[in-house]
Amino acid sequence: MEYVRAGCATLIALIFVVSVVSKFRDLPGFTRSLPALAPVRPDLARPLAVLVVAMETATPLLLVTPPAASYGFALASASRTRCRAQGPIASRMAGSVSSVR
Template sequence: MEYLAFGCRWLVALVFAVSVVSKLRGDRREFVESTRKLLGALLPSGSAPTAAARLVAPLVVAAEAAVVLLLAPAPFVALILAGVLVTAFGLAIALALRRGVATACRCFGGSAPLSGWHLVRNALLLGAVAAGLTFDPGPLGAAEAAGLAVTAAAALAAAVIVVRLEELGELFGPRLS
């Protein structure tokens, strides 16, 4: 089980690292606008002020960066934070889809419109967070280096799939609106 926990933690770290880097490198205005629309989906009025989105957008990036930075020294705290973020993102996406809010997902620098595939991705990430919290890897010194290397490579492959899930889903899977 130590390899499973290690792999889940690596998967979460890699996905959140890609998210942070893509948001820092991407168009800030587009990210703020997407954040405004998702915030609006959470509110009864259906609308959120741009000023609120300008405040929340950098907080989201900082929280995602904290997940990455805390995973080695404080994995329990990092995974709890990741779980809270993924749950909040999932709730906002689900409400946006239900209310017909047209916005793009800026999670990984893309411009794909929100779809059910974004919810599938969040569910997969939440599963990885739960597994990372459930299975304590213990001291990694007891694990074999080769096993850790294979697990890290598998986590990298899984992270690529998770990051590009909506494109893969639209290409090979059913349409999830």
């Protein structure tokens, strides 16, 4: 069972590393996209973008540190959000069936 936990932690950590790298490479673009993703005032978009990148950087570091792995899993599960990739109608339909596709 430890191999399963380690494999899941590694996979989640890799996903967060890719996310951090992509956001960090275009931080101004990510900052501009925040008001469309969440209700945030434009003057708070930059600090929020930096906070999101910092939290996503902390997640894989916590996941690969055995004493702090449970905190890493908690932080990874707290960052879930509703999918808005296909618009408001598709986000209501998104569920386990569409996640499997």
